[in-house]
Amino acid sequence: MPRRDDIQKILLIGSGPIVIGQACEFDYSGTQACKALREEGYEVVLVNSNPATIMTDPNTADRTYIEPLTWEVVEKVIEKELPDALLPTLGGQTGLNVAMDLDRHGILQKHGVQMIGANAAVIAKAEERDQFKTAMEKIGLEVCRGDTVHTIDEARQLVTEIGLPCVVRPSFTMGGSGSAIAYNRDEFDQLVRNGLDQSPINEVLIEESIIGWKEYEMEVMRDLDDNVVIICAIENFDAMGVHTGDSITVAPAQTLTDKEYQRMRDASLAVIREIGVETGGSNIQFAIHPSDGRMIVIEMNPRVSRSSALASKATGFPIAKIAAKLAVGYRLHELPNDITRQTKACFEPTIDYVVTKIPRFAFEKFPEADSTLTTQMKSVGETMAIGRTFKESFQKALRGLEVGSFGLGCDSKDLWGTEDQPAANEIRAKLSIPNSERAWYLRYALKSGMSLREIYELTKIDYWFLDQLSQIVELEETLRGFSDVFAVDDATFLQAKQCGFSDRQLATIWQSNEMAIRENRKARGIIATFKSVDTCAAEFEAYTPYYYSTYELEDETPAKQKGKRRVMILGGGPNRIGQGIEFDYCCCHASFALRELGIESIMVNSNPETVSTDYDTSDLLFFEPLTAEDVLNICDRVQPDGVIVQFGGQTPLNLARALSTAGVPIIGTDVETIEAAEDREKFQQLLNRLGLKQPANGIARTMNEARAEANKIGFPSLVRPSFVLGGRAMEICYDLAQFERFVAAAFVVAQGQPVLIDRFLEDATEVDVDAICDGRDVVVMGVMEHIEEAGVHSGDSACSIPPYSLPGPIIQEIREATHAMARHLKVKGLMNVQFAVKREAGEMNVYVLEVNPRASRTVPFVAKATGVPVAKIAAKVMTGETLADLGVTNEPIPAHVSIKESVFPFRKFAGVDIVLGPEMRSTGEVMGISERFSIAFAKSQLAAGVVLPESGKIFLSVSKRHKEIIVGLAQRLSKMGFDLLATDGTSRRLRGAGVEVERVKKLAEGQPNLIDYLKNDEVALILNTPNGKGARTDEGKIRAAAVQHGVPCITTIQAAEAAVKAMEALRQEDISVQPLQERFKEIANDVVTVTASS
Amino acid sequence: MSRIAKLALEDGTVYTGTCFGAGGEVDGEVVFNTSMTGYQEILTDPSYRGQIVTMTYPEIGNYGVNLEDVESHKPHLAGFIVRENSRIASNFRSSGGLDDYLKENGIVALAGIDTRALVRRIRTAGAMKGVLSTEDLDENSLINKAKSSPGLVGRDLVQEVVPIESRSWEESLSPWSLLPGTSNSRESSSDCHVVALDFGMKWNIARHLFDEQCRVTVLPGTATAAEVLALAPDGVFLSNGPGDPEPVDYAIRCIQDLLGKTPIFGICLGHQLLALACGAKTFKLKFGHRGANQPVLNLQTGVVEITSQNHGFAVDEASLPNQLEITHRNLNDNTVAGLRHTELPAFSVQYHPEASAGPHDSRYLFRQFRESLTPVH
DSSP states (O other): OOOOSSOOEEEEEOOOSOBTTBOTHHHHHHHHHHHHHHHTTOEEEEEOSOTTSSTTSTTTSSEEEOOOOSHHHHHHHHHHHOOSEEEOTTSHHHHHHHHHHHHHTTHHHHHTOEEOSSOHHHHHHHHSHHHHHHHHHHTTOEEOSEEEESSHHHHHHHHHHHOSSEEEEETTOGGGTTOEEEOSHHHHHHHHHHHHHHSTTOOEEEEEOOTTSEEEEEEEEEOTTOOEEEEEEEEESSOTTSOGGGSOEEESOOSOOHHHHHHHHHHHHHHHHHHTOOSEEEEEEEEEOTTTOOEEEEEEESSOOHHHHHHHHHHSOOHHHHHHHHHTTOOGGGSBOTTTSSSBSOSOOBOSSEEEEEEEOOGGGOTTSOOOOOSSOOOOEEEEEEESSHHHHHHHHHHHTOSSOOSSSOSTTOOTTSTTOOOHHHHHHHHHSOOTTHHHHHHHHHHTTOOHHHHHHHHOOOHHHHHHHHHHHHHHHHHHTSSSTTTSOHHHHHHHHHTTOOHHHHHHHTTOOHHHHHHHHHHTTOOOEEEEOOSBTTSSOOOSOEEEEEOOSOOOOOOOOTTOOEEEEEOOOSOBTTBSHHHHHHHHHHHHHHHHTTOEEEEEEOOTTSSTTSTTTSSEEEEOOOSHHHHHHHHHHHOOSEEEOSSSTHHHHHHHHHHHHTTOOBOSSOHHHHHHHHOHHHHHHHHHHHTOBOOOEEEESSHHHHHHHHHHHOSSEEEEESSOSTTTTOEEESSHHHHHHHHHHHHHHHTTSOEEEEEOOTTOEEEEEEEEEESSOEEEEEEEEEEEEBTBOTTTSOEEESOSSSOHHHHHHHHHHHHHHHHHHTOEEEEEEEEEEEEETTEEEEEEEEEESSOOTTHHHHHHHHOOOHHHHHHHHHTTOOTTTTTOOSOOOOSSEEEEEEEOOGGGSTTOOOOOOSSOOOOEEEEEEESSHHHHHHHHHHHTTOOOOSSSEEEEEOOGGGHHHHHHHHHHHHHTTOEEEEOHHHHHHHHHTTOOOEEOBOGGGOSSBHHHHHHTTOOSEEEEOOSSOSTTSHHHHHHHHHHHTTOOEEOSHHHHHHHHHHHHHHHHOOOOOOOHHHHHHHHHHSOOOOOOOO | OOOEEEEEETTSOEEEEEEEEBOSEEEEEEEEEOOSSOHHHHHTOGGGBTEEEEESSSEESTTOBOSSSOSSSSOOBSEEEOSEEOSSOOOTTOOBOHHHHHHHTTOEEEESSOHHHHHHHHHHHOSEEEEEESSOOOHHHHHHHHHHSOOSTTOOOHHHHSOSSOEEEOOOOOGGGSOTTOOOOOOSSOOEEEEEEESSOOHHHHHHHHHTTEEEEEEETTOOHHHHHTTOOSEEEEOOOSSOSTTOHHHHHHHHHHTTTSOEEEETHHHHHHHHHTTOOEEEEEEEEEEEEEEEEETTTOOEEEEEEEEEEEEOGGGOOTTEEEEEEETTTOOEEEEEESSSSEEEESSBTTOSSSOOTTTHHHHHHHHHOOOOO
16 A cells, blocks of 8 residues: 555654653654655654754754644644644654643644554553553453552552562653662652652552563564564563663573564564554563563553664664654555665564663762662663674673773773772672672672572573673683783684674783784784674675674675765764763764765764664764774774764764874864863963963862862862863862862862863853854854853753843954964864853953864754754865855854753652752753743743743742842742742841742741642742752752652742743743744845844 | 584685584585574474575574474484574573584584675575585585585485374474463364375474364375375375475375365475476575565465565466466565465465464464365264
8 A cells, every 4th residue: 555645744743852761762763754754745744842853953854843842832833734644653752742632632633633653542552551451461461460559548558469579650751750669668658659749640550570580672563454573672681670771681582482482472463453553663561580481561662762763773674764654554565675675674674693782871970869770761871782792792882881891891990800899798789789880790790700590699680691791701711811912812812802802801901002902903814894784684685884893704894985085973872961962963964964075974873872873874884882993993994084073072082082093084173173172281372372361270180289279279169070071070169178079079080180170250151152163264153142150061051042141242252252262273163162251340251161172062952043054064164165165154143042951860860959060960952942032941941841830839049149139030920920938038038128928947947848838739930049059958858859749940040030031921922833944944045144143 | 622613615615613513524505594583493394404504693592492392303404503602501491502402413513603604605696505514624625525415406305304104193382382361272072184294394383283173194295195085184284395396206296186185285395396286387596585584475465474484496486377376475585475276275385384483473374274174074
């Protein structure tokens, strides 16, 4: 059956900001869906609040709305666009929930929009636990014993039947948020209470515990003719009890016989048919009892998911693309398999390699959070590796994680044989309580002589996996038996490489260095080969060049095309806080740029969630860890004419020196320049030459040096380790005691690199500038004024394009400083500068805080705010085009205001203080666009999940320095009709100024205090600027409680002012929506001239 | 230290790896199977007689072997090649490791070679004759042996795997082949009598027929039509089997005599023999279809079945007589995957509805056969 002709316009809803449980994978799936539907001639309308996505590029969909993802806002889009259909299954849980809300409120019926792929009844059947359970029982499949409850009393009644431990899962939360295992009554009560609160429908599922069972996932596709295929079976290395997003997972399934596998396949088919997902991909999770094979269906996602992105990358089968085509009527066998061309999409991929995915965590950012891995997802990213054997893929994945490990031990992080070698009891604890370091502790356990049986009893990790790790450790012992690299025989050397040992590990074992090992290895002819990911285990010829490295006989790397340049782009690796989708966006644009220039593009990345690792994005894709060794191995084979290191964040920059030394041609800004910008002294000289100001600063390698610098610089000061991203261990110190504590911590993080100390500019306004320089000309692409004051990490603060409060001459001064620095640094490509503007003695002074000659996190936001493809232009410049050639001569000044707001994972980390500081903790961003600043800000808040109230009680509590300013805000809030709450000090101050306010007790003053108000849903908003910081302070407890109860809490005075302004604006004017294509129509037609906005 | 083993192909390629399983020297046609699970079923499938089978999935042996997942009483293939052989068996049903199992059954196996390179070689050059040896490690000698080995075209390999005598089949499908809650319990009396001609039959076929409430008598594939008809069958089943169908002329004659006298259902070799009996021709595929992910379009329903396949020969569409109608097609290369006699009660499929190893999408064919039978009492 060909495509449906009865629909023309299709609405897609994206997944919004990157949060834990919902990351780049939905940009990947959404982008694929947009492309697939447009290829078929449909008009695609897209709504997504996340500007850092390829899907929200103005040429991905026909009509692109960067708007908040609430049903009310999407209704406005529907009213405007009148789409025929809504495809709800490609935008993650967020997209699905918005679609369900639209259905529930009758919006779809009202406007005649039909849901395709899966309708509301199907989604409810899959997602609502009761319905799902009934459906499973109907087809004879077992589910966990348990039930849903709506009150704590019902829960207590139920647990007497099920027993402890049991699993507590709130309904309809994303990434299993709020799910955990209760081992005792106290935990149980607490989890149920939290769960009821977090669930949007106040429902919690309580189930028998199946901790320790084997866990599997099946990725299933179905078409309208009821053809069903399994794309991939994934086996979890970690047993049940750890959320699959937090588990190490492996594809294909390793330890099931065909009989058991086919039984699970039969069950998957039965599930998708019974639930009734008409078309598209679904993910079904199973638990298998390790000693009797009892099979339980855990859950089903009636949509593409993180796992389906992983399955797509693991097999080469583009699930989201095919799902989109099936939704518009195609049958699986009518669609071609892109990779083989001669076969059809209706088959089950078979693979001839092993895939390992390892999650990446960010607990160092949330020291107060519980780092135990549970059924609630906590990881912020993941890496995937492909090898011919599990051992190879596992060690590759460990080094792809970029946490300083180069495999299973034998590197600088290895504690074995050091003073810190873990003792037996510590090893046992690290095995039995799942945590992010367990892989390495498994090695310690093996090295300590612990038996596989004992390890199994502690971890319930399948014996097969344990034996594989044991083989790695045995080989390590063999390798240690050779005195040095010259002593080892070729066969053993090759075996080590085939088992995934990195040159770095071998260098550690043989007390040599990585490059010496590499030389020796290559001299022996032990050279990495590349094999293709082809969906069919080589049964058919593959046309889509997607490769991984291994050590085998035959290499499949395609030869260079005659007369065509080859340029390699290094990606950003696994998502982490500070380095995520923004950089992937830039890498994709670099690839698009190369394609436009007729240059062969080569992408290297290890992050399976991303658009960059879609085999469609670049001419060649190498799915490899981003280490010097792995990248050099690729360079040896593909001989690139240039390598781009500017776009993937800190990851490729950290490799730049090693690559350049090895003779790899880095294009764009020189490696020397990149290093010069990081080098304090050189940078200071440059600023002096240019007559630019910088806060007083210094550099220290020891505590004594640091103290001496502190004396010179004074307080408050800002302390941070060098060469790290995302403000890791960055702190503001107000006195020497604080200073010493933070410096000590920074030295630990710096790992041998010095610590940087700056004078902290209090109450300064921070400004970010992104510019492109071709070595000669410079064009500023965007000037962003931050909402929060300097001191809040730029990745965590909200910002506005154009600046909303700075005077024109100051903006001009910033522009000129940017031009001067770019020219003097001879930047070729992107440059980001952070400035601080501080009012001192009646005049405004501009300080340069930092210069980064590379793509910044704000590049996609600038591109969306201005309509200019900033990253693409920069990539072209790096390949040798000039800005003049490209016709890029003027700074784009948009007619509207765009606000970027950050989104935080605090709900996943109960009890963590949410106060913003110099250490970045946000995972994602949203954007609000409007003609007015206030409305743009309101939209950005709504998109970030901060619902600014229209009525109700607002709690005010501000630090001493904001007591004046809060009076004005309180008056305005009061005028709008809000009831105000405040504790003693603030309330007296407000009453003194004639503002009516209700006094609330401080926590120490007994009850009822603010926490009680929060629990009783009596607070609509909290404005709290901190005196102190930390989860143990009263304020900290209040802020953490606000997060727990879903009450918006604004923690800076600037954001509070903006919020009040937005609330006032929302009383006068309703939010309206407009697609990017309309906003930029004018810009495209007009000649853009450089003017200082005022 | 592991012993060295070498595989030499008739085109002169030699792969050197390590030996597991039994030592020795074997020749055969080198083929590959793309199933990621089910190596034990593959090992015991008599259709692999005369072949050296390469598994494309690199990690083999992970779940060991067990007593139940067998398709005949012992492995029949000539040799077995994997990338990585697991030294431990991890599965609750496992009764032992793969290495020991191959040793006990005298199967020579090779590990540690670039199996993907070998597969790509076969894909490009076609299935080739080869020699796998742990004894003769002289490459030229091995290549010569490969060249002069008999190969399987024109050879009747069926004779090597047919059972010696007839037997009554009494075994059900494994409970692991069924979803929980689905029962395979038999009713007390079975009303239909099926005679299965065993050319190297996979036992799961007989298990399926038995669970379809048939009384199943298994006869050696060398039986004559008279011997078959003497058992008064309600239907005759033609099994899978190894090698080239054309030399199996006795079976073709037998089928010709049976056509019209009793309903017939054939699988794989049985399908090819039925086609030959009706006057069609068969041809050798370049490297065959061996795996558990082959899509087949059912032309009658328009539904796609993901099937298990294992064949190196196929029915030539151009040679089909008018009485044979194509019912199924392989979606990968459009070859004939199913046939139906338009006048007589006979149908057949090129693939394996009994799966094992592979998906269960095509089980309906057994029901279809069972329903076409009219018990004669």
